[in-house]
Amino acid sequence: xxxxxxxxxxxxxxxxxxxxxxxxxxxxxxxxxxxxxxxxxxxxxxxxxxxxxxxxxxxxxxxxxxxxxxxxxxxxxxxxxxxxxxxxxxxxxxxxxxxxxxxxxxxxxxxxxxxxxxxxxxxxxxxxxxxxxxxxxxxxxxxxxxxxxxxxxxxxxxxxxxxxxxxxxxxxxxxxxxxxxxxxxxxxxxxxxxxxxxxxxxxxxxxxxxxxxxxxxxxxxxxxxx
Amino acid sequence: xxxxxxxxxxxxxxxxxxxxxxxxxxxxxxxxxxxxxxxxxxxxxxxxxxxxxxxxxxxxxxxxxxxxxxxxxxxxxxxxxxxxxxxxxxxxxxxxxxxxxxxxxxxxxxxxxxxxxxxxxxxxxxxxxxxxxxxxxxxxxxxxxxxxxxxxxxxxxxxxxxxxxxxxxxxxxxxxxxxxxxxxxxxxxxxxxxxxxxxxxxxxxxxxxxxxxxxxxxxxxxxxxxxxxxxxxxxx
Numbered sequence: 001x002x003x004x005x006x007x008x009x010x011x012x013x014x015x016x017x018x019x020x021x022x023x024x025x026x027x028x029x030x031x032x033x034x035x036x037x038x039x040x041x042x043x044x045x046x047x048x049x050x051x052x053x054x055x056x057x058x059x060x061x062x063x064x065x066x067x068x069x070x071x072x073x074x075x076x077x078x079x080x081x082x083x084x085x086x087x088x089x090x091x092x093x094x095x096x097x098x099x100x101x102x103x104x105x106x107x108x109x110x111x112x113x114x115x116x117x118x119x120x121x122x123x124x125x126x127x128x129x130x131x132x133x134x135x136x137x138x139x140x141x142x143x144x145x146x147x148x149x150x151x152x153x154x155x156x157x158x159x160x161x162x163x164x165x166x167x168x169x170x171x172x173x174x175x176x177x178x179x180x181x182x183x184x185x186x187x188x189x190x191x192x193x194x195x196x197x198x199x200x201x202x203x204x205x206x207x208x209x210x211x212x213x214x215x216x217x218x219x220x221x222x223x224x225x226x
Numbered sequence: 227x228x229x230x231x232x233x234x235x236x237x238x239x240x241x242x243x244x245x246x247x248x249x250x251x252x253x254x255x256x257x258x259x260x261x262x263x264x265x266x267x268x269x270x271x272x273x274x275x276x277x278x279x280x281x282x283x284x285x286x287x288x289x290x291x292x293x294x295x296x297x298x299x300x301x302x303x304x305x306x307x308x309x310x311x312x313x314x315x316x317x318x319x320x321x322x323x324x325x326x327x328x329x330x331x332x333x334x335x336x337x338x339x340x341x342x343x344x345x346x347x348x349x350x351x352x353x354x355x356x357x358x359x360x361x362x363x364x365x366x367x368x369x370x371x372x373x374x375x376x377x378x379x380x381x382x383x384x385x386x387x388x389x390x391x392x393x394x395x396x397x398x399x400x401x402x403x404x405x406x407x408x409x410x411x412x413x414x415x416x417x418x419x420x421x422x423x424x425x426x427x428x429x430x431x432x433x434x435x436x437x438x439x440x441x442x443x444x445x446x447x448x449x450x451x452x453x454x455x456x457x458x459x460x461x462x
Contacts, residue, residue: 057288062295087288091281099242159275175283178276180241203233210268213275 034059035107042097045180047189053094060108061086068115075123085122089115098180162212170205177202236266240273325446332370335404338434339367340393340427356382363397372401392427395419408438 041052068089069082092114096102104110163171169190176186183195183202192198235252238244244252256263327333363378375397382394399419403412413435420431437443 053284054287054291057291061288061291083292087285090288091284094284095277095281101242156275156278160279163275163279171279174276175280178273178280206269206272209272209275210265213268213271 032105035105038107039097039103042094043101045098046182046185049180056107057090060111064108064111064115067112068119071116071119075119078119078123078126080122085115085118089118163209170208173198173202174205174209232262236269239266240269329443329446331407332404334434334437335400338400338430340396367397367401372405375401388424392423396427396430
């Protein structure tokens with residue numbers, strides 16, 4: 001986490017050639033540079049990562065949604081809403097950036113590409129579309145299917161209820177931890193005295209969660225792993 | 227291996243930040259120790275559930291952004307329509323006021339008025355009395371005292387010099403137009419004047435008649451101006 005750094009937007013940036021670049025608004029003019037900043041910051045996670053996620057969404061979501069609507073029109077069998085596909089694709093992209101170290105020069109193109117795959121797979125699943133025979137072509141099914149990640153299943157909801165019962169503090173700590181906040185940031189965010197306390201609380205909460213899963217036997221522990 | 231170290235190793239594994247030699251070590255531990263394997267599997271399951279919660283939370287944020295955008299768009303659209311309406315009304319008012327001023331008989335008469343310059347009068351060898359009467363007539367016209375201007379220009383219409391006579395006749399016709407508008411009698415007088423006069427008065431009279439006979443002028447003066455004249459003082 002520490003080897004990736006967000007570009008300092010407020011201070012003077014010293015280029016590798018030792019030229020101070022005072023006008024950091026150039027980030028607004030160079031999409032690739034801006035995307036690189038988003039990529040690094042989201043990968044690093046934490047508070048800045050969260051801000052970058054929201055900023056990235058705000059930046060591109062309208063144009064992506066328009067394109068998604070156009071693609072959905074091509075597949076009449078696909079009955080999903082453009083909003084849902086846009087959100088799903090965005091979440092898959094964030095997952096890939098944060099947990100699979102995905103890289104892309106243009107995040108907008110990356111986002112649209114994922115959305116396109118989701119739409120195609122969705123249309124294919126419904127089997128109401130006649131595609132030209134493309135035997136060997138894979139539509140690049142994302143390794144993480146949005147169904148498993150995002151669908152509100154009965155199991156997931158039961159788990160959520162149990163987690164809420166075990167205390168909102170635990171839930172908050174674990175959610176911040178998974179958003180890659182460091183211990184200091186979590187302490188600051190939740191008004192806890194120090195990082196070491198947070199570390200202990202997080203370990204205890206995670207253990208509690210695992211016990212909860214084991215005790216209630218919600219899930220048959222899967223054999224397929226990441 | 228200490229528990230703390232194992233926990234850190236599993237954490238790195240969960241976040242996909244584990245180094246290759248640590249991964250090999252972890253795999254070996256899982257194969258040789260069923261408890262560690264179970265711990266990793268439980269951690270993976272718990273992590274998956276937490277990810278589910280995180281993405282659910284994130285999705286709610288995205289929906290909030292969409293909702294905010296939607297409401298902002300509606301406010302903008304509402305304001306845009308209001309602004310467009312205000313601009314249209316303002317444009318219409320401006321156009322109407324400008325046309326009202328531009329085509330008012332007084333304005334038209336002032337634009338076509340020909341004040342003979344003094345050197346011209348000296349060249350034409352006018353006597354002092356005539357010069358002063360001409361200046362008085364011009365001043366009366368400028369001060370919109372059109373009846374006096376007609377009275378003062380009238381004696382010059384029978385002048386020996388064509389230029390002076392034509393200018394006097396033209397100015398008198400314009401003063402009459404400013405007072406009474408484009409009546410039928412006035413139009414006949416202008417047509418007659420145009421047939422017998424010299425340049426540049428002939429061209430000017432043709433131009434004036436063309437303006438007065440134009441559809442826009444007739445539409446505005448005869449329809450709208452009469453209907454809206456009651457509103458004008460209130461709006462002004």
